Amino acid sequence: xxxxxxxxxxxxxxxxxxxxxxxxxxxxxxxxxxxxxxxxxxxxxxxxxxxxxxxxxxxxxxxxxxxxxxxxxxxxxxxxxxxxxxxxxxxxxxxxxxxxxxxxxxxxxxxxxxx
Amino acid sequence: xxxxxxxxxxxxxxxxxxxxxxxxxxxxxxxxxxxxxxxxxxxxxxxxxxxxxxxxxxxxxxxxxxxxxxxxxxxxxxxxxxxxxxxxxxxxxxxxxxxxxxxxxxxxxxx
Numbered sequence: 315x316x317x318x319x320x321x322x323x324x325x326x327x328x329x330x331x332x333x334x335x336x337x338x339x340x341x342x343x344x345x346x347x348x349x350x351x352x353x354x355x356x357x358x359x360x361x362x363x364x365x366x367x368x369x370x371x372x373x374x375x376x377x378x379x380x381x382x383x384x385x386x387x388x389x390x391x392x393x394x395x396x397x398x399x400x401x402x403x404x405x406x407x408x409x410x411x412x413x414x415x416x417x418x419x420x421x422x423x424x425x426x427x428x429x
Numbered sequence: 430x431x432x433x434x435x436x437x438x439x440x441x442x443x444x445x446x447x448x449x450x451x452x453x454x455x456x457x458x459x460x461x462x463x464x465x466x467x468x469x470x471x472x473x474x475x476x477x478x479x480x481x482x483x484x485x486x487x488x489x490x491x492x493x494x495x496x497x498x499x500x501x502x503x504x505x506x507x508x509x510x511x512x513x514x515x516x517x518x519x520x521x522x523x524x525x526x527x528x529x530x531x532x533x534x535x536x537x538x539x540x
Contacts, residue, residue, distance in 0.1 A: 318472075347527065356530065356531075356532045356533060357473070357518065357530040357533075359527050359528070359529075359530075362527050370527060405472050405473070407472075407473075416461070416522065416528070417463065417475055417478060418463075418475070418528060419475065420465075420472030420473045420474070421472050422471060422472050423471070423472050
């Protein structure tokens with residue numbers, strides 16, 4: 315199994331630009347999670363989907379952030395416009411939720427730097 | 430153990446020693462707990478999990494202990510190796526809701 319795939323692995327952009335992060339979950343998993351990791355805040359859950367439907371987006375910082383999951387094998391996290399404080403590592407994780415137990419498997423992350 | 434703040438707690442051990450990483454969780458209703466290992470430049474990697482109806486679970490070189498009375502979780506690593514050096518996160522979940530992660534503990538293994 316290829317695991318969770320994220321692209322790009324690194325992104326450097328200028329303030330005000332649009333950034334799109336992509337994720338392909340593990341085949342067969344029905345839940346997908348987007349996290350942001352910084353030294354200050356640690357791992358923060360931004361949003362998660364179950365069966366392609368957003369369940370909880372309370373962690374999304376503000377309207378500049380949006381996430382979509384058009385099908386079971388693809389999700390995007392978009393930041394528009396980007397700001398320097400958005401610089402972080404963004405992780406996507408997937409799981410198969412069954413009986414209340416969910417082991418999440420993380421992708422390698424996208425390291426975002428907004429100048 | 431886990432703590433809130435800018436600096437992650439650090440545990441330094443010698444190769445071959447046993448390591449114990451502690452975590453205090455917040456929700457007494459949490460029924461599922463996981464330990465993750467994160468190496469530099471990589472995503473968190475699943476190590477071991479435990480349900481609230483258990484108080485101990487063993488894996489290969491790792492043991493997780495759960496004390497629900499004091500809301501405490503620990504990860505024991507036997508015969509610690511340099512490859513175990515990483516940041517370790519505990520996470521909790523209640524009834525299938527999203528995991529809540531702790532801040533992490535840095536394990537440093539010297540040979």
